[in-house]
Amino acid sequence: MNLSDDLRKYKKYSGRSAFYLLLTQQGLWAIVVYRINNSVYNSGLPNILKRGFLFFGLFFQKFTEIITGISLPYSAQVGKELYIGHFGGIIINSKAIIGNNCNISQGVTIGISGRGVRRGVPIIGNNVYIGANAVVAGDISIGDNVVIGANSLVTESVEPNITVVGVPARKVSENSSENYI
Numbered sequence: 001m002n003l004s005d006d007l008r009k010y011k012k013y014s015g016r017s018a019f020y021l022l023l024t025q026q027g028l029w030a031i032v033v034y035r036i037n038n039s040v041y042n043s044g045l046p047n048i049l050k051r052g053f054l055f056f057g058l059f060f061q062k063f064t065e066i067i068t069g070i071s072l073p074y075s076a077q078v079g080k081e082l083y084i085g086h087f088g089g090i091i092i093n094s095k096a097i098i099g100n101n102c103n104i105s106q107g108v109t110i111g112i113s114g115r116g117v118r119r120g121v122p123i124i125g126n127n128v129y130i131g132a133n134a135v136v137a138g139d140i141s142i143g144d145n146v147v148i149g150a151n152s153l154v155t156e157s158v159e160p161n162i163t164v165v166g167v168p169a170r171k172v173s174e175n176s177s178e179n180y181i
Helices: 003-014 018-024 026-041 047-068
Strands: 090-092 109-111 135-137 163-165 170-173
Touching (some): 003 026
């Protein structure tokens, strides 16, 4: 479980205690529930026990989804140091893959799109910043150190170390996510 890494990132950004953050940060609530359920999902427990724990875990996930507006299914693959900085409107597909040290803003959708061989779910690299209300959809790869600007629609793969914005998203600079994360 990478919860301690996530918590360390929240503490770095805010300078607040872990106790304070666990009481006040909705993004962290969603991550805590995700990390617990995901560890059960990926455990070597016998299937009968795993299904029982996940049945109850699903209630916590749905409750957290309702109060935070963040849908982060336990079957998604999320690396360490995830940061969800704002409340609500975040939808992540259950088959999404998100790398280490990523920041996701409010209103972001990471989902399935496309037809035929192009139908699928994105793979997000490491150190990726996804701005408010951005949509990343389809069988695409987002390279490491990428910035996806607010309100962008990303349906094509993005090379590493650049910034993309717009509908559809296009490269606008060679600025990496270094100053965003």
